[in-house]
Amino acid sequence: MEFRPIPRTPGAFQQSVTAEEIEAICRRVFGPSAKVASASELGTGMYNTTYRATVVGQEREVVVRIAPDAERQFISERALMRNEYASLPYLAALAPLLPRVLAADFTHEVIGRDYMVQSFLDGVPASEHLRTYPRSAWPVYYQQLGEIARRVHDVRGAAFGPIAGPAYGRWSEAVVASLEDIAADLEGVGLDASDVREVVTAAHRHQAVLDEITEPRMLAGDLWLPNTQLDRHAPEPVITGAYDFDRTLWGDPAADWTIRMVTTKADERQAFWETYGPLEQSEAATWRSKVYEARHLGAVRLERHRLGNKEGVRNSYEALAPILAAVG
Structure with missing residues (x-):
C-alpha cells in the first residue's frame, strides 16, 4: 500500500491514522479481502482528517473521512460527522451534487474514531x-x-x-x-x-x-x-x-x-x-x-x-x- 499522510506535530488538532487503520476501515466497508492500493491525505479541510483512497476492485476512488478524537472536539463542535449523517435525508434536493455515503461507522470498534467512506467527487x-x-x-x-x-x-x-x-x-x-x-x-x-x-x-x-x-x-x-x-x-x-x-x-x-x-x-x-x-x-x-x-x-x-x-x-x-x- 502506498500511504501518504501529511506530517504534523503531536499537538496538532488534526492527526493522521496509520496505514493499517486505513486498511482496517476498508476491510470493514468492502469486505475482509479488500486491499488498499494507495491512500493520500488531503489537506483542504481543517476539521476531519480526510484521505483519497484506491481500493482494489472498486471502480472509482473513495474518500475516507475520519473525525477528531472525541476528547479533542469542542462542545460547540461535538459529533459533527454524526450531525452531517443525520442531515442527509433532508438534503435530498441536492442529491446529484453530493458524494454518496458508502458507509458510516460510529461504533469505534475499528479505530476509536467516527468515520465515513464516501464516493469521490469529480472536479x-x-x-x-x-x-x-x-x-x-x-x-x-x-x-x-x-x-x-x-x-x-x-x-x-x-x-x-x-x-x-x-x-x-x-x-x-x-x-x-x-x-x-x-x-x-x-x-x-x-x-x-x-x-x-x-x-x-x-x-x-x-x-x-x-x-x-x-x-x-x-x-x-x-x-x-x-x-x-x-x-x-x-x-x-x-x-x-x-x-x-x-x-x-x-x-x-x-x-x-x-x-x-x-x-x-x-x-x-x-x-x-x-x-x-x-x-x-x-x-x-x-x-x-x-x-x-x-x-x-x-x-x-x-x-x-x-x-x-x-x-x-x-x-x-x-x-x-x-x-x-x-x-x-
Missing part, C-alpha cells in the same frame, strides 16, 4: 478554480450558489437547533445555547469570552425579537467556495459538487454562513441574490443579523485558536466590539 474546489476564470464570469458561480442555498433553506423542520439535536422549541433557545457553548469553549482554551457572554445577555433580553422566527428552516452551516466543486473543463464556472454539511442546523436562514459571506462584500457575489431572492429588510432582521455575526465571530475565534493564528484571534475581538453596542 476542482471552487476556492482554487474560480480564480482561473475572468472576473466577468464569477457572477455565474454565485447565481448557482444562490440556487443551491435556496434549495437548502426551503427545507422545513420540526424544531430548532442542530439536525442531530439537541432540539429547541424556540429559536432564541437555540441561539443562546450555541453562544453559551462557544463561550465555554473559548474559556476552556484560556481565551476571554466576556464579549460573547454579553451577546448571550442581549439575546435573553431581546428574545422576543429572535422568536419572531417561528418556522425552522435548514441551514447548510458551511456552504461556501471551499466546499463546492467546479467542472475542471467548463468554459464558465459550473458547480458539480457540494460537501461537508456537518454544521447543518434548523433555524433562521439569515443566520447561515453562506448568507454571512455573501453580505460581506458588494462585488460579484451579489449575483447570489438574483437566484436566492431578497432577504428581509426590517429593524428586527438587522438586529438579529448582529447576533448571528457575533456567533460566527465566536466560532471563527475558536478555529483561529486551533490553527495557531494569534493575530486572527486578536482581530476577532476588534470585529466583535462594535456589535456589542448594536445588540444592546
Whole structure:
C-alpha cells in the first residue's frame, strides 16, 4: 500500500491514522479481502482528517473521512460527522451534487474514531478554480450558489437547533445555547469570552425579537467556495459538487454562513441574490443579523485558536466590539 499522510506535530488538532487503520476501515466497508492500493491525505479541510483512497476492485476512488478524537472536539463542535449523517435525508434536493455515503461507522470498534467512506467527487474546489476564470464570469458561480442555498433553506423542520439535536422549541433557545457553548469553549482554551457572554445577555433580553422566527428552516452551516466543486473543463464556472454539511442546523436562514459571506462584500457575489431572492429588510432582521455575526465571530475565534493564528484571534475581538453596542 502506498500511504501518504501529511506530517504534523503531536499537538496538532488534526492527526493522521496509520496505514493499517486505513486498511482496517476498508476491510470493514468492502469486505475482509479488500486491499488498499494507495491512500493520500488531503489537506483542504481543517476539521476531519480526510484521505483519497484506491481500493482494489472498486471502480472509482473513495474518500475516507475520519473525525477528531472525541476528547479533542469542542462542545460547540461535538459529533459533527454524526450531525452531517443525520442531515442527509433532508438534503435530498441536492442529491446529484453530493458524494454518496458508502458507509458510516460510529461504533469505534475499528479505530476509536467516527468515520465515513464516501464516493469521490469529480472536479476542482471552487476556492482554487474560480480564480482561473475572468472576473466577468464569477457572477455565474454565485447565481448557482444562490440556487443551491435556496434549495437548502426551503427545507422545513420540526424544531430548532442542530439536525442531530439537541432540539429547541424556540429559536432564541437555540441561539443562546450555541453562544453559551462557544463561550465555554473559548474559556476552556484560556481565551476571554466576556464579549460573547454579553451577546448571550442581549439575546435573553431581546428574545422576543429572535422568536419572531417561528418556522425552522435548514441551514447548510458551511456552504461556501471551499466546499463546492467546479467542472475542471467548463468554459464558465459550473458547480458539480457540494460537501461537508456537518454544521447543518434548523433555524433562521439569515443566520447561515453562506448568507454571512455573501453580505460581506458588494462585488460579484451579489449575483447570489438574483437566484436566492431578497432577504428581509426590517429593524428586527438587522438586529438579529448582529447576533448571528457575533456567533460566527465566536466560532471563527475558536478555529483561529486551533490553527495557531494569534493575530486572527486578536482581530476577532476588534470585529466583535462594535456589535456589542448594536445588540444592546
